[in-house]
Amino acid sequence: MDWIERYLTELNDRNLYRERVLRKDLIDLCSNDYLGLRNHPQVVEEARKVLEEEGLGSGASQLVSGWTEHHRELEEVLARLKGTPSCVLFGSGYLANIGTIPALAGEGDLILSDQLNHASIIDACRLSRAKTIVYRHRDYDHLKDILRKERENYTKVLIVTDSLFSMDGDVADLATIIELSEEFETMVYIDDAHATGTLGKGKGSLEHFGITFRENIIIMGTLSKAIGAYGAFICGTEKLTEYLINTARSLIFTTSLPPPVCAGARRAVELILENPGWCDELRDLSEHTAKILKVLPAEVIYSGTPIIPIVIGEESKALSLEVNLRSKGYLVKAIRYPTVEKGRARLRLTVSLRYSRKTYEDFAEVLEGILSGM
Numbered sequence: 001m002d003w004i005e006r007y008l009t010e011l012n013d014r015n016l017y018r019e020r021v022l023r024k025d026l027i028d029l030c031s032n033d034y035l036g037l038r039n040h041p042q043v044v045e046e047a048r049k050v051l052e053e054e055g056l057g058s059g060a061s062q063l064v065s066g067w068t069e070h071h072r073e074l075e076e077v078l079a080r081l082k083g084t085p086s087c088v089l090f091g092s093g094y095l096a097n098i099g100t101i102p103a104l105a106g107e108g109d110l111i112l113s114d115q116l117n118h119a120s121i122i123d124a125c126r127l128s129r130a131k132t133i134v135y136r137h138r139d140y141d142h143l144k145d146i147l148r149k150e151r152e153n154y155t156k157v158l159i160v161t162d163s164l165f166s167m168d169g170d171v172a173d174l175a176t177i178i179e180l181s182e183e184f185e186t187m188v189y190i191d192d193a194h195a196t197g198t199l200g201k202g203k204g205s206l207e208h209f210g211i212t213f214r215e216n217i218i219i220m221g222t223l224s225k226a227i228g229a230y231g232a233f234i235c236g237t238e239k240l241t242e243y244l245i246n247t248a249r250s251l252i253f254t255t256s257l258p259p260p261v262c263a264g265a266r267r268a269v270e271l272i273l274e275n276p277g278w279c280d281e282l283r284d285l286s287e288h289t290a291k292i293l294k295v296l297p298a299e300v301i302y303s304g305t306p307i308i309p310i311v312i313g314e315e316s317k318a319l320s321l322e323v324n325l326r327s328k329g330y331l332v333k334a335i336r337y338p339t340v341e342k343g344r345a346r347l348r349l350t351v352s353l354r355y356s357r358k359t360y361e362d363f364a365e366v367l368e369g370i371l372s373g374m
Contacts, residue, residue, distance in 0.1 A: 197226025
């Protein structure tokens with residue numbers, strides 16, 4: 001097993017070695033808890049009550065005995081959030097993608113995938129055995145050219161995109177994508193993981209663009225970002241969810257989510273529906289944070305979302321900044337290749353309502369001091 005040590009040494013030499021960092025006693029400015037719901041008193045109380053009633057785990061997969069009233073109620077409120085007829089739960093966003101995409105497209109079908117889609121989408125496309133063509137990031141002329149050339153050769157075609165891209169913070173033009181899907185008669189798979197709770201009034205990317213759900217749209221979302229819990233879901237037509245319950249291997253052969261998690265997540269979704277102004281507050285805080293960061297001697301990318309990358313470039317410099325910031329009490333991880341392209345290492349700052357303007361102002365001052373000394 002010496003090859004493992006050699007591999008890890010090589011990663012370290014290239015400044016690509018990764019390690020876990022305890023969050024304890026650090027100001028966490030890189031989590032995806034955009035609305036600060038993971039420890040909201042009402043969310044915690046709902047989870048606590050069900051923990052005492054049901055115990056910790058679900059005990060089985062959804063198709064055995066692991067589907068409870070708490071799972072059903074969560075699916076119902078998620079369908080309401082997304083404006084769809086139906087919803088089905090998965091264990092995580094990764095499991096939702098690798099289970100659903102191969103169920104929708106297989107050998108002999110075509111998938112068109114955005115260049116910067118999440119790793120779980122990339123893996124799902126590979127697992128599907130469908131022909132996969134990657135179109136340039138947010139280049140919809142390129143997507144249309146591919147459709148013109150390839151559409152007639154396939155019965156089923158699936159366009160797959162993140163809605164809010166997790167490393168750059170930019171947003172897919174869903175209006176154009178859906179227009180193309182109608183022109184070329186394709187399915188559209190939207191990974192709404194980071195958009196749920198942050199775009200529109202909290203309902204996600206379709207609300208952001210003013211798009212009404214239609215049957216060729218499949219929406220994946222996670223419970224682990226703005227909802228503040230754990231797990232994922234697929235929203236769509238009733239026939240779609242029935243189909244996935246019968247075909248998605250990562251649903252069929254996985255123990256279902258713990259009931260206390262479902263109860264807490266349900267209350268979190270209800271709070272998002274009850275408080276549409278939270279997204280406006282989050283956008284205001286994100287805009288203010290981006291404005292104060294723009295004065296830094298670094299490339300700060302702001303696309304109107306709570307994900308604000310601070311591009312440093314060199315992997316070693318990004319790592320050094322992470323360590324320096326940690327010594328000052330801030331947790332902001334250095335994101336490096338292969339998550340982002342080589343030479344584009346960055347600090348991925350995320351804005352959350354759990355913190356005040358002053359928190360981000362103080363952080364910007366500390367970061368400026370570190371950068372000026374490098």
